[in-house]
Amino acid sequence: MGNIASVVISNCTREFDKEYHYLIPDKLLGSVKPGVRVIVPFGAANRPREAYVLSLPDSTDFTGLKEIQKVLDKDPVLNEDVIELVLWMKDRYICTYYDAIKCALPSGIGIKSQRVIKIKDNGYISDPHSCKLKENVRKILDALVECGNECEFEELKEKTDVRNFPRYIKQLEEAGYVEIEDVYTSRVKEKTVRVAYLALPDEEIIEEIESGRIKRIQQIRVLEMLMENEYISVADIMRFANVSASVLDTLRKYGYINYKDVEVKRDPYKSRTIERSEPLKPTPQQADALEKIKGKIEMLEFGEVLVHGITGSGKTELYLQLIQYVIEKGRQAIVLVPEISLTPQTVERFKSRFGDNIAVLHSRLSLGERYDQWRLIKEGRVNVAVGARSAIFAPFSNLGIIIIDEEHESSYKSETTPKYRAAEIAQRRCKYHKAVLLYGSATPSVETYYRAVKGEIDLVELTERANQMDLPSVHVVDMRKELDEGNRSIFSRKLQQEIDASIKQGQQAILFLNRRGYASFVLCRSCGYVVKCINCNISLTYHAFDERLICHYCGYTIKTPKQCPKCGSKYIRHFGTGTQKVEEEIKKEFPECSVIRMDMDTTTCKNSHEEILQKFREQNVNIMVGTQMIAKGHDFPNVTLVGVLAADSLLNVGDFRASERTFQLITQVAGRAGRGEIPGRVVIQTYNTEDFSIVSACKHDYAGFYKQEILLREKLGYPPFKNIALLIISGTSDRVAFSSAKETRKLVESEFAALNGAGVEILGPSRSPVTRINKRYRWRLVIKCRDEDILINVLGKVSDMFYKKRGKNNVELSVDINPLNML
Template identity: 45%
Template structure:
């Protein structure tokens, strides 16, 4: 007798997106990993099912017409994913046109993915256990140590305050035993203290009461609350109610940089009932946090995007803070939208999904206006202070007045005044690096990445030019690689250069730079924010990472150095992203007892987006942008799917793009099909990239057509790769 086991292999390709049959001498549960021989490789597979057969291996082979292989090893004692998540992987594969194995891999932390190249082990520590409490030991000193161990149950060996010789004598007398005991690695050991609970304002009470009245029914609620209006307190009170009723909470934030703030809020209130999931944890920490969740030892999971797949049981509440943020969209396979997965899980558990933002996405707010979502508003700050005054600085006027500096005269004065008063400043410049590019003044050439259609950015710290798309880097050349000229000029300004200028030009400036380059290390975000909180720095300079979630009472001034960077991107969401970024970063000012001010430097002060930001007027922005979207037929009036055609041979990519366009026009006659056009970055990592965009309202007609096309072009040996991205956030 044998068991036939259906195994999904770790290669995430459409050609192998099917279960392969193996044999086992025992029953294996679905959802565990197994080691298998696949061709000439030994790889990891994921068990989908297992059925008993009364036939022998030889009899089965005779019927099947091929040789069966046995499972080499069962890796897990129990399923990594529960039944809900196994079903969700199937739904996700259909929604994103991805192989199911890539969906399963997206759901698991790297240390547990069905993959052969990641390994992490359970952590153990030596613990002293008292195995006999009635032994009469030999000496007074032994008696003292023995008594200590009886009073301190299961003390770690490293914490035993007596000599090892004394311990050995107790072991010989069979009074105690040293054993290996599994321990969890805790990424937030220091955050166990409780915090003062704030009473809810009438607006907050109304929202909490309304959501609790429907707490056991699936629905989506959007909380539109201005920055500092106390959305986090609403989340905490709702979570407390849900946990009291023996259910669990999934709390998501968009970026790792925001996670420490939310972790602190939840850890202070709920202590060890909270698990943390995000990519900056060490391998061991993520592995242990995941096992705590599987073992049902926690009630709340706080994390970034991938935490939406946390294997919680009995979910009573799902929250997405800063719901508008583009990082909720997964940009690699499977290209899912976190909000969509949250709604699927909410429906499964029959619980509310709460979306919160000071600047909701147009899609979410329009659903709130139509009544598809329950719409709640928190129009005032929790401390009753007004939102900060915003001043738009026209940089064209500055240039006419012969000020060619990055800082306007008014901003210079304001920064220095804040520093002199012992207050803190946040400055936003959405460009990292030192200079944007290097130009030769002799021949006019710009030094570009040899693998991507972008300029190389100069980083002064290591004196290198770096590509921000493929990480190609070279030493800063002394002569032009095109004409050998020596007149190389650094053009543009990044955060590194601004940091230098601040420290040179402002008396008493202590700058903390907060960007991708300074936060690479583990806990990099938290360390820099802690330094700023302890006032070790008085200027926090950063990219868009500093715009959301930060709450520092001593920050009274926020400056935006160039508001036009995000406004001039060729993307239909450029206006929305700019409004969200500027409104969010403005909200970092005046969150304490001191009034806050904001200055935004721009060459387009009359632009309607900047005028709406100046007046903190989300509704006017929403109405104007919706008019534009309706005229141009863009979301939320339609859905989009982007088809990326990419390959190493430019001619083949061009031909395939035209073939795909012709096929789509024939199959989808009533849909608007745009392109093919070059991607914004046409060549990336030596791969040429074209896009086709489809606007649609009925996905039932679209999915079968795209599935057929995707299967045809993504076969092994094909010279192009075709990627379908539903509701894309990025057109790079």
């Protein structure tokens, strides 16, 4: 291995996104390894920049190499397999190296730099008055001495308030009075606590007390506490011994005790007492599934398995026993759960089985908590990671299984660059580790089920509930008939009867509506004006709690107008229904019942999910109203009724997956009913009783739904038969964005023409369904192509050419291959 490092620069544009070679100076040989962060001089000005070492090549074709200045990590932050993954992600998702690297590291691990001014001991410290210096220079040096002989550049500048401060610092540096050092620190660090410990053996301390040399009772109390413990935090000693800091400082001054900083782990679950649980006896179907999947794990080869199990069939117990098997084989496991399903109940099921051998990773943790959980994995102190999408990058070194629960969930696809799918990342990692990739769902995605039917992956089916209970009975209500018969309530008469019965019997109900807020929009009945967001071409949603209209895309908000902003009419009011309004209507219809709501508006605070779910469970609240947050991952034995208020609301979205999402959501939310000993009932309200996705969901008939949906996909050329690329061209000027979109189409056509068309279909440019977001106009191209590799290769070249040609125009190109959201 030579003295050359190949690095990529952090946070750079596509223009500079490539590997650069640097020399490793002798003093850093052995410290520079693949996966560590370093500081390198970059560009003509040799500005220090953070970089990641990807490899140590034996030779280079470049000359005049610069030297690495500093190594920031003792151990690599990127594993060997993660480095390989980064290289693949750059091409697959048409992003920069740094975009891919950021995905693999916890937020806050980035480096921040500070310029620190240090005073040199050249006579000024010992005898400041002997030096003949200008007033401003002396002022700076005096401030440095006051700060302990060193101070951060900006802090010193503010403290001294000297004009032309940088010039004086340069003069002091040239004169040898100060030195300037760049200090690099991580934005998030290990948490430490100051502790005290005995500096002498216990026998000597006892002798000092008995001989009377230590007389004060406060000091004796402290020493007695420390003789019983290896160390105690300073804060605890002061609280429990009822002493001041000066008592401890005196003991330290005379050599009886000393201080040190001890790291403490930020554990988000430390306040909870979780009882250990034992594996349940598998049902016959679970036993067959376990045997089959364990056989695949034993083969030490990459393999994929789809577990298609109805709601309540015991998929989680299956996961737990497979993970235990993997751990016993000396290997590790990652379990992905959709963010909205990653409830305390879910986490506790895993912690009760694996105790401290598990790390949890999700967005509701603080930066420090996430960093500590990541380090537990990195340092090999746990063998299981449970988390949302980003947990797929957990830095395990010997993976045996990756489990993706509710694999159909759209939250497993990133909506920001790089627009990766967790399943694709999982495939790469499992291939590297020769591990098994397990997909689990009651409603698998059409693409995954298609692969299972074609024999590309193994299929395991669980068709019975683990508690031997039947699936809930389903009643469909045609809301058109309700309206014709004079019922103008948002609740059908059937649902009202079922809610009333549920309340009287002391049972619980869940009401599902996939729209938060109080009303969909605010409309003037005189002139037809709809209040829209000034940044996005989308109607504002009315929220009754604080009488505000809010944009759910950019967050823009205004007070609800009392009269029409356009014509001045007082006949302006809200229309449509959201979860807030449902909650209010329930309180009117059933004044004696208790109601709780769970949506994005009620779960913005840390632990708010947990508090709502705990209240619903422990206080036996009659009804929970919510959006898709309540549709998955919850197990409430006393919930016997589920009401779906607008089953067809998702069908009217301009997306080829609308039918699939409708079927999945109805099936999943219906599966919350009857999970205990009492049979469940489901009431589905819809204006479209004939749609095959709703009909199939009511019958719990996945096979019937899939059979019809796959025929439509094949006929229209949608995945899994063709790959789709969505290109969004956005800009602050509508005209410039449209012009750029037309130029982009020409680039795409030119590249495909060189490949003789490659069976491609290009649609657009046309306006996006949401035409403006955050003051940026949006145009889109839709490309269909059978060969994914060709599509990726072409769009990578198009993206490079786009940014080279855009000049000073404020336009951006977003590329998403096989998107889950066409809006």
